[in-house]
Amino acid sequence: MAKYMLNSILIAGGSTIIAMLCGIPAAYALSRMKFKGQTAFWAL
Numbered sequence: 472m473a474k475y476m477l478n479s480i481l482i483a484g485g486s487t488i489i490a491m492l493c494g495i496p497a498a499y500a501l502s503r504m505k506f507k508g509q510t511a512f513w514a515l
Contacts, residue, residue: 501512 506512
């Protein structure tokens with residue numbers, strides 16, 4: 472049972488780190504750069 476729990480924790484932790492590595496730069500770019508349709512995007 473401990474082996475399965477450790478495997479689940481490693482998968483969840485790795486997925487979280489990968490999502491943050493992709494999400495943080497995307498959020499920064501969306502918040503700082505100007506693009507067409509930005510007002511409509513933020514209204515959603």
